[in-house]
Amino acid sequence: MNILGLDVGGANTKTAVLKDGELNEEIFYFPLWKRKNRFKSFIKQVIDDASPDTVALTMTAELSDAFHSKREGVEFILDSVERSFGGGIHVMSTDTEYISVKEARKNYLKVASANWAATARYVAQKYGTGILVDMGSTTTDIIPVKDGRVVARGKTDVERLQSSELIYTGILRTNIAAIIHTIPVKRRGTCVASELYATTADVYKILDEITEEEYICDTADNRGRDDTCCMARLSRVVCADREELRAEEIKEIASYIRRKQMTDVAEAIKKISVETGIERIYACGIGSFLAEEAAEKTGLTDIQGIDISPASALIGLLPKP
Amino acid sequence: MNILGLDVGGANTKTAVLKDGELNEEIFYFPLWKRKNRFKSFIKQVIDDASPDTVALTMTAELSDAFHSKREGVEFILDSVERSFGGGIHVMSTDTEYISVKEARKNYLKVASANWAATARYVAQKYGTGILVDMGSTTTDIIPVKDGRVVARGKTDVERLQSSELIYTGILRTNIAAIIHTIPVKRRGTCVASELYATTADVYKILDEITEEEYICDTADNRGRDDTCCMARLSRVVCADREELRAEEIKEIASYIRRKQMTDVAEAIKKISVETGIERIYACGIGSFLAEEAAEKTGLTDIQGIDISPASALIGLLPKP
Numbered sequence: 001m002n003i004l005g006l007d008v009g010g011a012n013t014k015t016a017v018l019k020d021g022e023l024n025e026e027i028f029y030f031p032l033w034k035r036k037n038r039f040k041s042f043i044k045q046v047i048d049d050a051s052p053d054t055v056a057l058t059m060t061a062e063l064s065d066a067f068h069s070k071r072e073g074v075e076f077i078l079d080s081v082e083r084s085f086g087g088g089i090h091v092m093s094t095d096t097e098y099i100s101v102k103e104a105r106k107n108y109l110k111v112a113s114a115n116w117a118a119t120a121r122y123v124a125q126k127y128g129t130g131i132l133v134d135m136g137s138t139t140t141d142i143i144p145v146k147d148g149r150v151v152a153r154g155k156t157d158v159e160r161l162q163s164s165e166l167i168y169t170g171i172l173r174t175n176i177a178a179i180i181h182t183i184p185v186k187r188r189g190t191c192v193a194s195e196l197y198a199t200t201a202d203v204y205k206i207l208d209e210i211t212e213e214e215y216i217c218d219t220a221d222n223r224g225r226d227d228t229c230c231m232a233r234l235s236r237v238v239c240a241d242r243e244e245l246r247a248e249e250i251k252e253i254a255s256y257i258r259r260k261q262m263t264d265v266a267e268a269i270k271k272i273s274v275e276t277g278i279e280r281i282y283a284c285g286i287g288s289f290l291a292e293e294a295a296e297k298t299g300l301t302d303i304q305g306i307d308i309s310p311a312s313a314l315i316g317l318l319p320k321p
Numbered sequence: 322m323n324i325l326g327l328d329v330g331g332a333n334t335k336t337a338v339l340k341d342g343e344l345n346e347e348i349f350y351f352p353l354w355k356r357k358n359r360f361k362s363f364i365k366q367v368i369d370d371a372s373p374d375t376v377a378l379t380m381t382a383e384l385s386d387a388f389h390s391k392r393e394g395v396e397f398i399l400d401s402v403e404r405s406f407g408g409g410i411h412v413m414s415t416d417t418e419y420i421s422v423k424e425a426r427k428n429y430l431k432v433a434s435a436n437w438a439a440t441a442r443y444v445a446q447k448y449g450t451g452i453l454v455d456m457g458s459t460t461t462d463i464i465p466v467k468d469g470r471v472v473a474r475g476k477t478d479v480e481r482l483q484s485s486e487l488i489y490t491g492i493l494r495t496n497i498a499a500i501i502h503t504i505p506v507k508r509r510g511t512c513v514a515s516e517l518y519a520t521t522a523d524v525y526k527i528l529d530e531i532t533e534e535e536y537i538c539d540t541a542d543n544r545g546r547d548d549t550c551c552m553a554r555l556s557r558v559v560c561a562d563r564e565e566l567r568a569e570e571i572k573e574i575a576s577y578i579r580r581k582q583m584t585d586v587a588e589a590i591k592k593i594s595v596e597t598g599i600e601r602i603y604a605c606g607i608g609s610f611l612a613e614e615a616a617e618k619t620g621l622t623d624i625q626g627i628d629i630s631p632a633s634a635l636i637g638l639l640p641k642p
Contacts, residue, residue, distance in 0.1 A: 033542070063514075063557065063560055065518060065541065065542035065544075065554070065557060066542075068544075068553060068562075069553070069562040069563060069564055070562045070564070070565075071562075071564060109565075113560070138515075138516075156560075156565075157560035157561070158506060158511060158559055158560055158561050158565065161511045161512040161513075161514075161559060161560055162506070162509040162510065162511050162512075164512070166512070166560075167512060168512055168513065168514045168515045168516075168560075169515060174515045175496070175498065175499070175515055175516075175517070177496065177498070177499040178496070178498040178499055178502075178513075178515035179515070181499075185479060185483070188483045189483065190479060190482045190483050191482040191483075191485070191487070191488060191489055192482075192489065192499075193384075193482075193489045194459075194489045194490060194495045194496055194499035194500070195459075195489075195496075196496070196517060197386060220386065221354070221386035221387075223386075223389075232389060232390070233386070236384065236386060238479055238482060239384055239434070239477075239478035239479055239482055239487075239489075240478070240479050241389075241390040241391045241392075242390060243390055243391070243392060244391075244430075244477075244479065
C-alpha cells in the first residue's frame with residue numbers, strides 16, 4: 001500500500017510518499033507561472049515515480065498568475081492529477097475534511113489554498129491545543145487549534161490575510177522591498193528600491209542560516225547563490241553595490257531585515273495568542289528557527305519545534321486502511 | 322546640426338532629438354535585464370536613426386542587475402555609445418556638469434544615475450528657485466534648486482535615497498507590495514501578497530488616469546492591459562480573483578493604493594520644502610498629475626506643471642554652437 005501526499009504550490013510542489021511503512025518527503029521547484037504547459041507531464045512523472053494506491057492532494061498553486069482565476073487554477077490542477085492517476089483522490093478542504101474530486105470541482109473555493117488545513121488538522125489531532133506556526137519559503141501560517149479541533153477564523157486566503165492567520169512572508173522567496181521600506185545604511189535611514197533586487201534567501205544565506213543547497217528558489221538576478229552574489233543583490237536593494245559597501249555593512253543590512261521580518265511574524269503570533277488565549281506554540285517549516293524566535297519575542301515560553309509538512313499531514317489524516 | 326539627448330534607463334531608454342530647430346522625444350521600452358546582449362545593436366539603431374553631430378548622455382541603467390556592479394554597468398553603456406558614435410559625447414555628472422567619456426570612465430560614480438542632474442540643472446537655469454518633482458514610471462526625483470543653482474544634498478543614489486531626493490516609487494512599474502502592506506477589503510484590513518502580482522500601471526489604468534498606450538511596461542502576468550486584466554492582477558494582490566470581488570471593490574483598492582503612493586510623495590516634498598524653505602513646485606514626468614496633487618496635499622499652492630525630461634534637458638544644457 002503506497003500513499004502519495006501531494007502539496008502543489010505555485011513555486012514548489014512538495015510530496016510525501018509512504019511506502020512499506022517508510023515516509024519520504026521531497027520538494028520539487030516547479031514555478032508554474034513559467035512552465036505551466038509542462039505541468040501535466042511533471043505531475044505524471046511525480047505520480048509514476050511514487051506509484052501510489054491512494055493520492056491525497058492539496059494546493060496553493062491556483063493563485064498563481066498562470067491562471068486567470070482560482071476556478072481555472074483549481075480545475076487545471078485537479079485535471080492534471082486525475083489524468084495521471086485513476087485511483088482514489090482525496091482533496092483537502094478548508095473545512096479540514098477530505099472531499100472527492102467531484103465535490104472539489106463544485107466547491108473550488110473550498111480546496112483553493114487549503115494546505116494549511118491539512119497541517120492544522122494533523123496538529124490538532126496529535127497535540128490537542130496550541131498555535132501552529134508554519135513558516136515556509138513564501139508564506140507563514142499561524143493557526144490556532146484547541147481541544148483537538150482547528151479553530152481558525154479564516155478559511156479563504158482573503159479571510160486568512162485579514163485574520164493574520166496567513167502572513168505573506170517567507171524564508172526564501174520574499175522580495176525585500178515587500179518587507180521593509182527604510183533600512184539604515186552607514187547609520188542613515190535609506191529608502192529601499194521597489195524592484196525585485198533581492199529576496200529573503202539572500203538575507204539568510206548571508207547570515208549563515210541556510211546553505212546553498214537550502215536556497216531552493218531562483219535568485220533575483222539569475223546569478224549564483226554564494227555569499228558574494230547574495231551580497232551584490234542585497235546591496236542593490238539600497239541602490240548600492242559591493243564596491244560602495246563593506247561586507248560588514250551588508251551583513252548589518254541583512255540583520256536589520258531579519259529583525260523586521262521576525263517582528264512581523266511575532267506581531268501576528270501575539271495577536272492570535274491574545275485573541276484565543278492559547279500560549280503554546282508548535283513551530284514547523286524551513287523557517288521554524290525564525291518562527292520560534294518570533295514566539296519567544298512575544299514573551300511566550302511554551303514553544304516546541306515539530307517536524308510536519310502539509311504533504312506528510314495529508315497522509316496522516318487519511319483513514320487507516 | 323543634429324543633437325541627440327540619450328537617457329539610458331534599466332527599463333526604458335528615452336531620447337530627445339533636436340533637428341532643424343525641432344525637438345522630438347521618444348521612449349523605447351528596452352529592459353536591460355532581459356536583453357543585455359542586444360543592447361549594443363539597439364543603441365546603434367537609435368544613434369543611426371538620429372544621425373547626430375553631438376550626443377549628450379546620461380544613464381540610470383548601470384544599477385540594473387544585468388551588471389555585477391555599477392562600474393561594469395557604466396563601462397558597458399559608455400562602450401555601447403562610443404562604439405556607435407565617433408563624434409563628441411558629453412556625459413552628465415552628478416555635479417550637474419558635462420564631462421568627457423574619458424573622465425566618466427575614471428569617475429564612474431559621478432555619471433551613475435545622474436539623469437536627475439540634467440533636469441534639475443535645466444530647471445535651475447530656466448526658473449531660478451523651486452523644487453523639481455519629476456515622477457516617472459519607476460522613481461520620483463525631488464530636487465531643490467535655488468537662485469539658478471541645484472542645491473541637492475545627495476549625489477549618489479544611496480545619498481539621494483537618504484535625503485528623500487529619490488523616492489523609489491513610480492506611476493507604472495512599481496510593485497504594489499512595495500508600496501503598501503495592508504489594504505481594506507470589504508472594510509477589513511487585509512495583508513498584501515509579497516509577490517509581483519500587480520504594478521502601479523494597473524492602478525492608474527483602472528482609475529482611468531493612463532491609457533493602454535501609456536501603459537508602456539510589461540504586465541506582471543504577461544497578460545493584457547485592458548481593465549479586465551488589470552483588475553484580475555490587482556485582485557491577486559490580496560489573494561483574491563475577479564469572481565470574489567466586485568469591480569467597485571477593486572476600484573476602491575486601486576484608490577487606496579493611489580492615496581498611499583501620493584502620500585509617500587507628499588511626505589518627501591514636505592520634508593524638502595521645510596528643510597530648504599522653498600515653497601514653489603515644478604512638476605514633470607508622466608506622473609506629474611500625482612506629483613501636483615501630492616504638493617497640494619502638503620499645503621503648497623505655488624505649483625506649476627512643466628514639460629521637461631532628462632533627455633530634452635541634456636540638449637538644453639549643451640553650450641550653444
